[in-house]
Amino acid sequence: MKNRIKALGEGTNRIDGVLKVTGTASYATDFPVKNVAHAYLIKSTIAAGKIADIDASAAEKAPGVLAILTHKNAPKVRAANLRGGGVLQNDQIEYFGQNIGAVVAETFEQARYAAGLIKVKYEKSEPKVDFKKHLKEAARPKAEDRQDVFRGDVEAALQTAEFKVEEVYVTPIEHHQPLAPHATIAYWEAADKLTLYNESQVVNGVQNALAGTFGLKPENVRVITPHVGGGFGSKGGAWGHVVVAAMAAQAVKRPVKLALTRQMMFNSVGLRQKNVQRLRLAATKDGKLTAVAHETTTHCAVNAEFVEPCGDCAKMMYDAPNSKISYRVAPMNIIIPTFNRAPGKSTGSFALESAIDELAYKLKIDPVEFRLKNEPAKD
Secondary structure (H helix, E strand, O other): OHHHHHHHOOOOOOOOHHHHHOOOOOOHHHOOOOOOEEEEEEEOOOOOEEEEEEEOHHHHOOOOEEEEEEOOOOOOOOOOOOEOOOOOOOOEEOOOOOEEEEEEEOOHHHHHHHHOOOEEEEEEOOOOOOOOOOHHHOEOOOOHHHOOEEEOOHHHHHHOOOEEEEEEEEEOOEEOOOOOOOEEEEEEEEOOEEEEEEOOOOHHHHHHHHHHHHOOOHHHEEEEOOOOOOOOOOOOOOEHHHHHHHHHHHHHOOOEEEEOOOOHHHHOOOEEOOEEEEEEEEEOOOOOEEEEEEEEEEEEEOOOOOOOOOOHHHHHOOOOOEEEEEEEEEEEOOOOOOOOOOOOHHHHHHHHHHHHHHHHHHHOOOHHHHHHHOOOOOO
């Protein structure tokens, strides 16, 4: 037991442990900001098209309503370094659940009730939402680090291989649902000085995004995040609702709290995209890999590109003289995908290691031994 304790080291209490287990840790909506109003988002109910009309007359008369923001009256901003859009700049709809407005009221319940009174008319377009249907539109990504990477002649090695496998692995869309849904309190201390109580994995990412969007000096945007509440990648930057909260605070000239509901999380803060990964491996009969081809087909948003790096592990995990890593992406009317818990590594290694196991089985070699035979000299 003594040796075991020595090997494991001394127990260390988490600095924030007591606060969290006793319920006294402060998250974005917990801060006692004086005179705070509440905002509730209005979401699009179509995936593609444009807003023909928004009738907010009934909502404007509802109890406690202070302001209603839509593309008709929202301030024009530059939308710098934001994820997913949805900052009320025009009448275009690019995905289901896009932010198209916000009601600001004295209480959350009043804002939510008034939002339900708003009537929206749309001019619908045919949405791109069927992944299989639009696979043929998949093309090379724009990003330099998602271009095809070759070593040797992988096709020739596969054609002449003694042993080979070809498998397709599909991972589904996954959504961010941390314990604490995204939320923000926006407070303008002056016309050019903004404070945000916002759960952020990367506070300077939110700072720079809001500074660029509103034309502020970065040092005049303060982001307060003592506890994240879970994020898994979704809280790495600023989404549209953070900007809308700041707009709302400008409109009513007082602090505004905007908290996403659990339902809103599905179309407000990105997702892990569906990935179709084709793995082709080749080896000699004694278990030496001769070729690795890892080809990913996926989707992005129609207004922005994000491609999960599923092929990263195949670049470096095994010593193969011939390899190919490629990506193809199809634009669709969904919110932009984003970082999600080991982006590319979890999904990519699942596909790669499954194929490695299949080839080891075919070779009748222990799968661990097979991996050791192909350990690279570097990486």
